[in-house]
Amino acid sequence: MTDERYSISQVSRCFGVPISTLRYYDELGLLPSAGRKGNVRLYGPAELRRLALIQRLHHRGLVSLADTAALICEAPADDRPTGRDVLGASIETIKGRIEDLRAAQHLLEHMLTCPRADPVRDCTELRVELDQAVEDGLGALDV
Missing domain, CATH: 1.10.1660.10 (Multidrug-efflux Transporter Regulator; Chain: A; Domain 2)
Known part of the structure; x- marks a missing residue:
């Protein structure tokens, strides 16, 4: 250069x-x-x-x-986390995103191969996952 x-x-x-x-x-x-x-x-x-x-x-x-x-930045502010703290937290965030993407991939692959004629509306596995999401969401109301 x-x-x-x-x-x-x-x-x-x-x-x-x-x-x-x-x-x-x-x-x-x-x-x-x-x-x-x-x-x-x-x-x-x-x-x-x-x-x-x-x-x-x-x-x-x-x-x-x-x-x-x-x-x-050369002069880190006192209120900022250290570089290693940032890197560690970022790695954990990425691991969570990877898990979410793997779960999404699994669901989409299942829907693609689901024997139901209309997997979006009739898939048992999807319905179970959606029911759990609704239960988890409503559980937040109890807090």
Whole structure:
């Protein structure tokens, strides 16, 4: 990678991020520019790598924007969790999402192969799952 600098509009286009988002990241201290040429923010290789990291962490839904800040900002705030805490919590969240997706996949695969003519309305397994969801939902009223 060269030491070339890229304008905010070039970075916006190349990374698929609105200019307003890049400005917001700068305001938050997540992605300060490497400098300016007149009023135009410029970004160098280090800033582009940092943006790529932000995209991998936040845009892919791995961690919140606040947690992204906790991971990559040089001076962590006292009220932020540590980077390792963020990573551990994110892993647990992802594990939960994976379990949910596996359950959804199982249900869809069952409905696809269900011998009933109309599995959405007549599938016994689906009806049991829906009855449980209704019971769980109404159970929250008792709290």
